Amino acid sequence: MAHDHDTLIEEEVAMQDDSWSGGKPPMKASYGKLMMWYFLLSDAFTFAGFLIAYGALRFSSPTWPIPDSVFSTAPFGIHEYFPGGHAPLIFVTFMSFLLIISSVTMVRAVQEGHRENQGGVSFWMLLTILGGLGFLGCQAWEWSNLIAVEHMTVTKNPFGTHTIAGQYLHPDGTLSDDTFDGGDGYLMHLAGAGHHGHGEEDHSHGSYDGEYSLTVDMKDGKMDEYVDFPGYRINKEGYILKKFKAIEGENEGQVMSEQMGPKAFGALFFFITGFHGFHVFSGVVFLLIIMVNVMSGLYAERKNGYEMVEKIGLYWHFVDLVWVFVFLVFYLL
Amino acid sequence: MGHESYEDAKKKVFKGMLLLAVVTLIEVIFSLFGKGHIIAGMEDITWVAYVVGLIIIILSIYKAYFIVYEFMHMKHEVKGLAMSVLLPTLLLVWAIIAFFQEGNRWGESRELVKEKNAIESDQYFIDSDADDVKEIKEEDVQGNHSDDNH
Numbered sequence: 001m002a003h004d005h006d007t008l009i010e011e012e013v014a015m016q017d018d019s020w021s022g023g024k025p026p027m028k029a030s031y032g033k034l035m036m037w038y039f040l041l042s043d044a045f046t047f048a049g050f051l052i053a054y055g056a057l058r059f060s061s062p063t064w065p066i067p068d069s070v071f072s073t074a075p076f077g078i079h080e081y082f083p084g085g086h087a088p089l090i091f092v093t094f095m096s097f098l099l100i101i102s103s104v105t106m107v108r109a110v111q112e113g114h115r116e117n118q119g120g121v122s123f124w125m126l127l128t129i130l131g132g133l134g135f136l137g138c139q140a141w142e143w144s145n146l147i148a149v150e151h152m153t154v155t156k157n158p159f160g161t162h163t164i165a166g167q168y169l170h171p172d173g174t175l176s177d178d179t180f181d182g183g184d185g186y187l188m189h190l191a192g193a194g195h196h197g198h199g200e201e202d203h204s205h206g207s208y209d210g211e212y213s214l215t216v217d218m219k220d221g222k223m224d225e226y227v228d229f230p231g232y233r234i235n236k237e238g239y240i241l242k243k244f245k246a247i248e249g250e251n252e253g254q255v256m257s258e259q260m261g262p263k264a265f266g267a268l269f270f271f272i273t274g275f276h277g278f279h280v281f282s283g284v285v286f287l288l289i290i291m292v293n294v295m296s297g298l299y300a301e302r303k304n305g306y307e308m309v310e311k312i313g314l315y316w317h318f319v320d321l322v323w324v325f326v327f328l329v330f331y332l333l
Numbered sequence: 334m335g336h337e338s339y340e341d342a343k344k345k346v347f348k349g350m351l352l353l354a355v356v357t358l359i360e361v362i363f364s365l366f367g368k369g370h371i372i373a374g375m376e377d378i379t380w381v382a383y384v385v386g387l388i389i390i391i392l393s394i395y396k397a398y399f400i401v402y403e404f405m406h407m408k409h410e411v412k413g414l415a416m417s418v419l420l421p422t423l424l425l426v427w428a429i430i431a432f433f434q435e436g437n438r439w440g441e442s443r444e445l446v447k448e449k450n451a452i453e454s455d456q457y458f459i460d461s462d463a464d465d466v467k468e469i470k471e472e473d474v475q476g477n478h479s480d481d482n483h
Contacts, residue, residue, distance in 0.1 A: 027414040037418050048425050055429070056436030062443065068368045088370055093361050097354055104350040107404050111342060183376060317404045321397055327357075328393040332364040333386055 036311045040318045043279075047322050050272045051329050057264045065159035065261050067331050069185035073149075075141050092331050095138045096323065102131025103320040110313045113306025118294060121306055125291040128316065132284040139277050143270070151190050151239070154270050157261040158188040158239055166244035169255065173230030175245060182248070186258060188239040233257050269330065276326050279319050286312050349403055356396055360389050 025031060058064050068088035073079045079087035105127040112120030146152045152159065161183065168178040180186075226233040232242045241258040290312050293299060299306045337345075362371070367385030369376035376382070402408045407415050 027417075028411050029414055034414070037414065041418050041421060044422060045425075048422075048428065052425075052428055052432045056432040056439075059433055059436030060439035060443070062440065066368065068365065068370065088365060088368070089361055093357065096357050100350060100353045100357065103353075103400070103404055104346055107346045107349075108343070111339070111346070115339065181377075314405055317400055320404075321400045324393050324396045324400070328360075328389065332360055332389050332393075 030307060032307065032311050033314070036314045040314065043318065044322075047272075047275075047325070050268075050275065051325060054268045054272065054329055057262075057268065061262045061264070063161040063163055063262065065157065065265050066161060066183075066185040067333070069187075070159050071142075071331055073145055075145075089331055091138070091142065092327065095135055095142075096327055098131055098135045098138065099320045099323050102128045102135070103317055105131060106313045106316045110306070110310050113299075113309045116300065116303075116305065118297065118300050121299075121309055122291055122294045125287060125294065125309070129284055129287050129291065132280055132287065132316075136277060136280055136284070139273065139280075143273075146269075150187060152266050152269075154267045155263060156237055156239075157263055157266040159185060159265065160188065160258055160261040161185050162258075164246055164249040164251070166246050166248075166256070169231040169243045169245065171229065171231040173243075179247070180244075186242075188241060188258060188260070191234045191238050191240050235260070272326060273330070276319070276322055279322065283312075283316050283319050287316065345403075349399065353396060353399065356392055360392050363389055363392075 025034070027034065029037075069086070071092055072086040072088040072090075074087050074091040074094075079085060079090070081087075082090070105124045109121050109124035109128060112124060150158065162180055162185075163182050165181045166179065168176050168180070170176045225236040226241075230243075232240050234240055237260075239260065241260075243255055243257045245255050246252050290308055294306070294309065299308055363385050365371055366375060367382055401419075407418075
């Protein structure tokens, strides 16, 4: 009760002398909402910086992994039902839908808040949280598939792109019927992919009778170590680089081998989608806290149309907004 | 929402969801079309890639506009708030132009950088002859000693 009394006096004092009581907010938005908008603006600049860095590095790279061939798998082997066993962009489209739906349930929660409907707010917030958790689950699957099955890491990128047309060799070094065009993507496998995580030792296995070779690139002075086989070579990280015969360009007729994809791709992918996923995760945590407060009746007492729900709503929509651009830059273009 | 009825506002939200989902689907279809998944051979035509890219970017910006103005209720805020949040993002236009230009330049100079690196590494190998380094080091140490003694 003493607290109520203090508040009353404070308001009276503010009314007596003519100073600003904090009652009439600038730009007709409360302090909390205004600061949320400016926080989101600064966060938008952070994300824009990352995405522009992605663009600059992509422009500087002679080749870049093709998103629709990198992201063409789906859980439960769903991609097997698509033509050629690839489901390009299907899974990430599903992830986008999840975020859109959870954004819409958030709008509904805010609407119910304006009507001071406590049950409605907590119901729609619960659905929003489920949508966010679903998205995080999908991202966890996407990451573990890329890391454990396709062996992409922050520093190693097995997704490459051919710059010229060619014809693959069989493992024994004879020409196969398997041809490709410039611009086609490929995924390199780890030698002995059966032994998970032991790729680096595989080339020293006695079962292979490859020839060890040390190549020095005269142009940049970098050393490349390979174990050479008739139809392929294995680099020191244990990836199999298939050999092919070039059928166009300045090296026409020569036997060449696949190269690792640009390193920056893996680092950018894990860092930017990870940063966005972290936003989703912290959004889910805040939504949970605010939902518990809604259910306890805390905001009903304030009689301000559940403004706290509106603020977390702004943040949640922003996470969806960022995904629009992450989706555009990483997957669509 | 104020001026519209609750039922109208509810309907509008679900219409918004449908709109975003359909626009996303159109984007994906355009993207796959541009990469030659729907009609084979499209990925080899350069201008198709540019047109498709432009369409997808415009659709994404429309989605962003829709989320900010409808879902985040920016259209109900006063103009000063909307402008103070939205106008600073125009700075990014220059960031995009400048950094993409820079990235392009890195790409063009890649061969040149490699050649220069190779020249410098040759010089490095000649200069850093092990005996030379040893001699200089010994002289330095002796010099220091004589300084201390005086």
